[in-house]
Amino acid sequence: MLSTWLPGFREFSDHPLMLWALALAVGAALFFAISAALRIVRSRLRERADAPGHPLARSLSEVLRRTNSAVLLILSILIGAEITGAPLPWSGSSAQHLWFVLVTLQLALWLDRAVDVGLDHALASRGQASTVTATLFRFLLRTLVSVIALLAMLDNLGVNITALVASLGIGGIAVALAVQTILSDLFASISIGLDKPFEAGDFIVFGQVAGSIEHVGLKTTRIRSLGGEQIVCSNTELLKQTIQNYKRMQQRRIVFTVRVTYMTGVELAATVPGLIRARIESQADTRFDRAHLARLGDSALEYEAVYYVMTADYNRYMDIQQDINLGIMRELDAAGISLALPERIVHLSASVPPEPDDS
Numbered sequence: 181m182l183s184t185w186l187p188g189f190r191e192f193s194d195h196p197l198m199l200w201a202l203a204l205a206v207g208a209a210l211f212f213a214i215s216a217a218l219r220i221v222r223s224r225l226r227e228r229a230d231a232p233g234h235p236l237a238r239s240l241s242e243v244l245r246r247t248n249s250a251v252l253l254i255l256s257i258l259i260g261a262e263i264t265g266a267p268l269p270w271s272g273s274s275a276q277h278l279w280f281v282l283v284t285l286q287l288a289l290w291l292d293r294a295v296d297v298g299l300d301h302a303l304a305s306r307g308q309a310s311t312v313t314a315t316l317f318r319f320l321l322r323t324l325v326s327v328i329a330l331l332a333m334l335d336n337l338g339v340n341i342t343a344l345v346a347s348l349g350i351g352g353i354a355v356a357l358a359v360q361t362i363l364s365d366l367f368a369s370i371s372i373g374l375d376k377p378f379e380a381g382d383f384i385v386f387g388q389v390a391g392s393i394e395h396v397g398l399k400t401t402r403i404r405s406l407g408g409e410q411i412v413c414s415n416t417e418l419l420k421q422t423i424q425n426y427k428r429m430q431q432r433r434i435v436f437t438v439r440v441t442y443m444t445g446v447e448l449a450a451t452v453p454g455l456i457r458a459r460i461e462s463q464a465d466t467r468f469d470r471a472h473l474a475r476l477g478d479s480a481l482e483y484e485a486v487y488y489v490m491t492a493d494y495n496r497y498m499d500i501q502q503d504i505n506l507g508i509m510r511e512l513d514a515a516g517i518s519l520a521l522p523e524r525i526v527h528l529s530a531s532v533p534p535e536p537d538d539s
Contacts (some may be wrong), residue, residue, distance in 0.1 A: 205261030239297045246293035280336045288329035295321045347473040368415035386421040431491035439480035439520040459507040460487045480520030
């Protein structure tokens with residue numbers, strides 16, 4: 181008690197007004213001291229954030245920035261009243277409730293900011309995410325933090341939250357059953373935003389649909405098809421499909437066949453794989469894999485060649501394939517080798533008339 185510290189001023193030190201004046205002074209001093217300490221800590225964290233090896237420094241600085249001055253001031257005054265022994269206008273249990281509410285409120289503010297900052301970093305690490313998806317996910321997490329903090333404070337204040345939680349659970353189940361299709365699409369939208377199987381501008385193929393992604397919304401995804409029409413697909417149904425994303429293709433594997441007539445001699449036929457290889461390797465952005473006389477077909481010698489185009493650009497691939505085809509035709513023509521046409525040789529024989537029957 182303050183009277184033990186100031187025995188010469190016992191008659192003044194125990195007066196409620198004097199105690200509260202000292203409590204306010206101590207609280208103000210604590211408030212400014214804690215505020216200054218927080219500013220110093222945030223400044224040091226910002227300095228470390230610019231150096232390598234401290235990825236969480238800036239995040240911690242942003243979280244501490246959410247410290248509420250009003251909450252900090254009230255806590256400082258309560259600490260001052262505890263130190264000086266100033267009489268509180270309420271019972272001790274009420275004071276404990278106030279302590280819990282203030283501390284929980286400040287922790288909820290820090291956690292709310294931590295969720296916000298953490299989500300920003302997570303989305304940034306995965307690339308640009310859908311604005312709608314990011315906003316929805318942020319709202320759900322922050323709402324969850326607020327609801328948990330509110331229930332904790334109500335429970336500490338003596339409010340029976342069991343019935344409230346049960347009612348919320350039953351109501352939530354009823355709402356979920358009523359709008360399960362919409363909720364399914366909403367969570368599918370979140371999954372698309374976080375997992376990012378495709379983004380706006382990607383060219384995808386699934387089922388019988390091929391087109392470019394125009395927009396990923398809360399319930400549907402809009403696709404512009406090759407024919408020009410817009411296709412609107414449910415997010416849930418879209419994620420059930422096997423999706424081919426051609427924009428993320430790093431290289432394209434090409435397999436093609438060259439058919440040469442059977443009139444080609446063996447020695448000339450043996451030169452064809454090298455001729456094909458030379459034409460492929462003469463092209464930029466290609467990587468040769470193999471070229472072989474794959475099979476003796478019904479009407480031609482069939483050569484199979486495989487190479488890779490080191491770009492996903494379809495137009496570039498078609499330009500390369502056209503140059504290879506024309507080059508092979510020129511080389512075969514110069515070597516006196518003819519390309520085969522589908523043909524079938526039919527052998528006809530004269531029928532022998534049956535001998536007359538002498539009987």
